[in-house]
Amino acid sequence: MSIPIGCRGYLIDLDGTLMSGRMALPGAVQLVEQLGERIIIVSNDAEHTPDQLAARLHAVRLPVPAERIVLAGTTALDLVATEHPRSKVMLIASAALHRYARNLGLCVTDERPDIVVLARDRGFTYAKLTRAANAIRAGARLVVANPDRTHPGRAGDVVPETGALAAALLACTGPVPHRIIGKPEPMLFLKGLALLGIAPHEGMVIGDNPETDGLGASRLGISYVHALPGETLSLEDIHKKQGAVQNIGERAIA
Numbered sequence: 001m002s003i004p005i006g007c008r009g010y011l012i013d014l015d016g017t018l019m020s021g022r023m024a025l026p027g028a029v030q031l032v033e034q035l036g037e038r039i040i041i042v043s044n045d046a047e048h049t050p051d052q053l054a055a056r057l058h059a060v061r062l063p064v065p066a067e068r069i070v071l072a073g074t075t076a077l078d079l080v081a082t083e084h085p086r087s088k089v090m091l092i093a094s095a096a097l098h099r100y101a102r103n104l105g106l107c108v109t110d111e112r113p114d115i116v117v118l119a120r121d122r123g124f125t126y127a128k129l130t131r132a133a134n135a136i137r138a139g140a141r142l143v144v145a146n147p148d149r150t151h152p153g154r155a156g157d158v159v160p161e162t163g164a165l166a167a168a169l170l171a172c173t174g175p176v177p178h179r180i181i182g183k184p185e186p187m188l189f190l191k192g193l194a195l196l197g198i199a200p201h202e203g204m205v206i207g208d209n210p211e212t213d214g215l216g217a218s219r220l221g222i223s224y225v226h227a228l229p230g231e232t233l234s235l236e237d238i239h240k241k242q243g244a245v246q247n248i249g250e251r252a253i254a
């Protein structure tokens with residue numbers, strides 16, 4: 001089917017929208033094929049690098065290159081490296097993000113850091129919590145890659161996310177100003193729009209979480225289409241849904 005006039009790019013969530021665990025969801029392969037270079041994947045993943053996820057996507061016939069994958073963890077480190085080059089960073093994160101940070105020229109250290117960057121760390125410990133809380137109390141700034149506290153597991157269980165670690169840290173420090181990178185904050189969507197070279201009204205967000213994908217999109221004036229669990233994603237349905245959302249909006253204005 002043809003692309004409706006006005007929609008020039010798609011910012012698509014990964015977990016629960018295109019993939020579940022390591023499997024492609026129904027319709028995802030065809031959708032990625034149809035949209036080609038108009039796709040940017042925008043994910044609150046704060047554990048992997050775009051290269052790692054590109055390989056994972058490629059393995060299930062979703063050929064999206066790393067350059068078109070925007071992730072909360074690596075974007076947090078890109079931001080710190082741009083705004084505070086060569087700063088001392090305490091990094092609570094995966095081994096992959098540690099390597100990524102060093103490649104950006106950041107000095108990763110637990111000794112009197114300027115900034116604490118909190119991402120998804122499956123090796124999170126009491127000792128790390130102690131060090132990070134006291135670094136912040138001593139004046140280090142806090143950057144939280146992803147605000148999500150959990151994500152759904154395959155068996156309906158919950159999987160702890162970076163937001164749960166942030167809650168533990170903030171329970172120790174008390175309320176402190178901190179910067180949040182992941183959705184629904186605007187940074188990942190703005191980066192995606194810039195990569196596509198389009199304005200917010202020319203894009204569409206497709207996601208499975210109204211509180212992150214939907215809220216983030218609406219704050220920026222990007223249209224949002226909700227992917228329901230178990231639904232086959234087709235371009236036709238996506239644009240029907242978008243039409244329905246617009247009609248509701250038009251009725252409300254009338």
Ligand SMILES: [Mg+2]
Nearest residue numbers: 013015016208
């Ligand atoms: Mg999702």
